[in-house]
Amino acid sequence: MAGNGKGTAEMELSYKDDPRMPCKYGAKCYQKNKNHHEKYKHPPKKTPEGRGVIRKVVDKDESCVASSAPSPEKSPEKKKIKLDTSDEEAEQITSSPSHSNASEPVVDDPENALPPSPEDVKESIKQKFLCEMPEDFYQFWDFCKNLSSDSPARALKEIGLMLVGPYDVLSGELKKVKHRDSSSYLRHWRYYFDPPEFQTIIKGDDKKQYHMGYYRDDPQEMPVFVACNSAAVSCTISPLAGNVFGAVNAYLNGILKSGDPFTKIKVPKYQNALKKWAEKEGISLEAKTAEMKARSKKVVSTTFHNAGIVVPCDKKSQVGYRELLEPDAQIKKILTSIMDSETEDKRKAAFSKLQPIVTAANIANDECDFGASLELGLDLFAFGGEPLHPIILQLLQAAYKLLNRPEFAVIIKAHLQDRKKGVDLSIVK
Template sequence: MEPSEKVDDRVLCKYGPLCYQKNEAHHKKYKHEKKASPHRQPVKDVQVKEPPLPEAKEDDKSLDSGDSAKAESSNSVDSPPSKKQKTDASSRAGDEQPMSQMISKEEAKTIIKKMFLVEMPDDFYAFWDLCVFLNPKKPLDAFKDCKIRLVGPFEVLAGVLKESKHQVPATLHHWRYFFDPPEFQTVICGDDRKGEHWGYYRDDPKEMPTFVASNCATQDCIIKDAGPNLFAVMDFIVASQLKSADPFSKMKFKKLNTALQSKAKEENINLHDKSAFFARKRKVVCPTFHKGGIVVEYNKKTQVGYRQMETEVNLRKVLDKIANAETEERRDKEMEALDSLITYANIANDECDFGGPLELGINLFCDGHEIFHPQVEGILISTYHLLNRSQFADILKAHISSGRKRGTDLSIL
């Protein structure tokens, strides 16, 4: 005769043999049914009346709550989604850019050229591949943790900016910030409070950009050199975020940093090669209000290609007097000085000194006062055509015709 077994008064764990907990405190408090052996008939369950739970200590409470949470989490992963969960998942699908919606690089190259009148460099497409790898469902938000989002030509690759729905001239002012000259093509947005954005800068629409520029549109028109390519720009941004990140966020920034550098190495993209930027700098014939300067063909021996219209200091004084005039009569009087400069610019264009009129037009554009928009269009459109940069003329017309918006609500989607 078998000795009577001791009654087990522990609480029955609701997860039974499926419970994965190995914590000693958990097993002291809960009992678990064993799986029936295939070679032996299972013993009929004895229902045990559960005694009232004793008042738990602080340590026990934290352990129990952790055990329960882990078990529930495990259960939810193993269980198929409920009808409500399926509905929620389908409603979120509209916010994603599914792989089926994206288009190939070759198709995108053609569409981008049509929509924006310029081509994107190789690092642009390599960077897109990285973003798809980091976030296949929403590659435009691959660097969301850095408060960065991809816009403009990237939205063509994502399949949200469609050739069938969005065409020139609307696409030419899509994500074009207030102070973006035609030479600047925005591809990344940052802090909306500052109007922070980055884009490719090129002096000729038929050429590839020489560097990535940045601007804070709500602050000023200044264009800064941000790096030779998008990988260099994002490497700097991620590294900056990593320095100031809390311990819980550091890991994700480290992963982004590693992914960036690995992809750059794979594509043979140099993060520190600024040779193209410095080569351009040697070609700059004059400074501008936006500090980027302009590049035109200039013969030093004959001095054909550029002549100065006015010094920056004097031009600012002329423009300030016009903008701040208290009456229309006074404004017309002050406008005479600008009219003289425009006449001088037209003569310069006739004599192939295209750099001077380009400088004057860009500076008027950077001044930002809408009263100068007619003069900006009059000077720059003709000068761009004479320089064989007619694409920039079309971009300028679209930008000004759109109202040249301030702020950050610049999408046509």
């Protein structure tokens, strides 16, 4: 800035007189897109770095901000809130400061493109998937590299497993991608029933579409457990263990109990290697950890996918979550009638029965019971069906932004843009 020959006062005056809209991210905005800078102006001085906060318009002298979780000591008052959000928030979340990489793919769509990948692999994963991976994620890569130095991602192929998703950053697979579209990275190995809370890291049987992934309630926190889902069978997400080592060990135990004979004979070799490595590194193989047990006490609803949801909730004042207007059985009945409707008129009539439930969840948001929209949105997502996608997006984007989980709002939007069944889920072609 100093090199342009203008003094601080002159630059501030120039900024004030600039007719363009001010960028809501101020001087910390690092967008290089030409269209962005033509539309928004940026202050000459840098502001302190910090995590973006979802802005809300609240009534004067009232407060009910999702980023301040209700506590037993002081329950938040129930006040009305109106969201003031835009696609620019999504643009900011999916872009991060990074270092140049000469081997970066060509940018085909500047409006939805990521900046060059950070040199640090952990930052590169966070840039593309919006969440950090826990330490056991990298430890398991080292274990697989020890089994197969040439191809760690396929080290467990004999027992039907392959490392995918964020592991493709470690393997270098994502360097083959010829574009930098942020949404496509978020869909990379995201199965049909994978909600934003679930990040696939291992694929298994293609017939059942079995896969494992990390499950976390907040994108800014580390996962609570590793779970599995068989997308061709159901939406059910089943917790396996507190880390990927324990999850794979549980998978191997399952093969020993009911797997085919040809796979069974290969299990001892890999299970012994897994246990030795875990023991050497001090990694627990427990199926249920203390963190998982603690979370189970915080779950306010099991949801259709059975993994449940956790939201800031004061049980004494009952602020944070309220039950849906109708029980699960009735909601499933309504959703079935929507999906089975043979004509547009019948579908509209079926949707009219769902609308009061949606309206009640939206009203709950006004009174700080954000868990209702989260539950209903995830239930509709778990039920599945493209006609439900607009309502799912509305419910979940509102819930995630009010809960200060904006990364999940970006993920659900990207997923619903191209939600696929089957196993053709890699962006590496």
